[in-house]
Amino acid sequence: MHMEPDDQDVGNQAGDAQAVDAQAGEVTEGSDSDTRPEPMPDPVPASNLGGTPISRGRALPRVLAVANQKGGVGKTTTAVNLGACLAELGYRTLVIDLDPQGNASTGLGLDISQVQATMYDVLLHDVPLEDVVEGSSVRNLFVAPANLHLAGAEIELVPAFSREHRLRLAIEPVLADYDFVLIDCPPSLGLLTVNAFTAATEVMVPVQCEFYALEGLRQLSTNVELVRKSLNQSLEISALVLVMYDARTNLAEQVAAEVRSHFGDRVCRTVIPRTVRLSEAPSFGQPIISFDSSSRGALAYRDLAKEVSGGTPERTR
Numbered sequence: 001m002h003m004e005p006d007d008q009d010v011g012n013q014a015g016d017a018q019a020v021d022a023q024a025g026e027v028t029e030g031s032d033s034d035t036r037p038e039p040m041p042d043p044v045p046a047s048n049l050g051g052t053p054i055s056r057g058r059a060l061p062r063v064l065a066v067a068n069q070k071g072g073v074g075k076t077t078t079a080v081n082l083g084a085c086l087a088e089l090g091y092r093t094l095v096i097d098l099d100p101q102g103n104a105s106t107g108l109g110l111d112i113s114q115v116q117a118t119m120y121d122v123l124l125h126d127v128p129l130e131d132v133v134e135g136s137s138v139r140n141l142f143v144a145p146a147n148l149h150l151a152g153a154e155i156e157l158v159p160a161f162s163r164e165h166r167l168r169l170a171i172e173p174v175l176a177d178y179d180f181v182l183i184d185c186p187p188s189l190g191l192l193t194v195n196a197f198t199a200a201t202e203v204m205v206p207v208q209c210e211f212y213a214l215e216g217l218r219q220l221s222t223n224v225e226l227v228r229k230s231l232n233q234s235l236e237i238s239a240l241v242l243v244m245y246d247a248r249t250n251l252a253e254q255v256a257a258e259v260r261s262h263f264g265d266r267v268c269r270t271v272i273p274r275t276v277r278l279s280e281a282p283s284f285g286q287p288i289i290s291f292d293s294s295s296r297g298a299l300a301y302r303d304l305a306k307e308v309s310g311g312t313p314e315r316t317r
């Protein structure tokens with residue numbers, strides 16, 4: 001197969017009959033539109049989402065939970081790279097790693113086996129959030145790390161006092177220091193994610209452009225509604241972000257169209273392409289804008305940051 005110098009950006013090879021997903025090492029044949037099953041039933045009425053689309057002017061600071069209980073759909077990639085691009089725009093941004101896998105922490109260059117204190121200590125041992133926050137290679141971008149200790153939190157939080165509010169209470173004292181707080185959720189709807197939903201006002205949902213993309217969104221939306229009713233009235237699903245979009249396949253286009261028809265203006269205009277550069281950056285501990293500043297992934301996340309921020313001026317301190 002002929003490889004362009006930019007062969008890592010697989011989406012550049014539009015029209016290539018046979019394509020290699022370099023990350024998975026898989027070979028796929030041409031268009032997969034023939035194999036697509038019947039459209040899925042309406043996963044969730046858009047009226048359940050609450051609030052308004054993400055691009056409307058919103059006051060800072062903003063707290064967004066990046067969530068989807070499906071694993072590997074691009075939550076961490078979005079939290080890290082959107083965070084970096086917001087920081088590049090001048091917004092003071094904190095990425096809170098709420099996943100025991102610690103991928104957001106390592107993706108921002110931290111050695112999570114060495115960090116002194118983590119989100120586990122914040123949630124379970126009342127360590128102030130500001131004590132665990134670390135800097136990053138990007139100006140204005142900060143990270144509150146997690147590591148495997150956090151895996152115990154799902155269980156240890158169960159009998160804890162105000163267990164759903166731990167994160168909200170931890171963020172409150174530092175909120176004035178930031179313009180954006182992005183919470184990278186684990187792939188579940190357990191207590192950690194409930195803590196994120198209780199602390200946030202917005203939920204951002206990365207949606208992988210694959211057939212089962214819509215699966216699970218009803219459950220996610222039901223949980224958001226439950227949290228809105230009982231714990232956090234201001235919570236809304238403000239944005240769905242189409243990620244890992246592969247322009248070579250009809251399927252990606254069809255899924256994108258289906259998601260847009262269900263969720264309308266909640267779907268960000270910016271679409272994140274599938275590019276191997278985005279999947280390589282974390283192993284260098286760098287967001288894409290540092291790793292390969294002019295790559296398609298970097299440009300896409302920069303566009304997303306502009307769309308999400310809506311050009312709201314950063315606050316003066």
Ligand SMILES: Nc1ncnc2c1ncn2[C@@H]1O[C@H](COP(=O)(O)OP(=O)(O)OP(=O)(O)O)[C@@H](O)[C@H]1O
Pocket residue numbers: 023070071072073074075076077078099101103185186187243244245272273274275276278279280282
């Ligand atoms: N746009 C993209 N193009 C190519 N690879 C991507 C893209 N976005 C994410 N990936 C890769 O896909 C994998 C899953 O992404 P990511 O870790 O962001 O998902 P996640 O939803 O946070 O996963 P988990 O549920 O395990 O926390 C990673 O290897 C990541 O590097």
Ligand SMILES: [Mg+2]
Pocket residue numbers: 075076077099103184185186
């Ligand atoms: Mg993740």
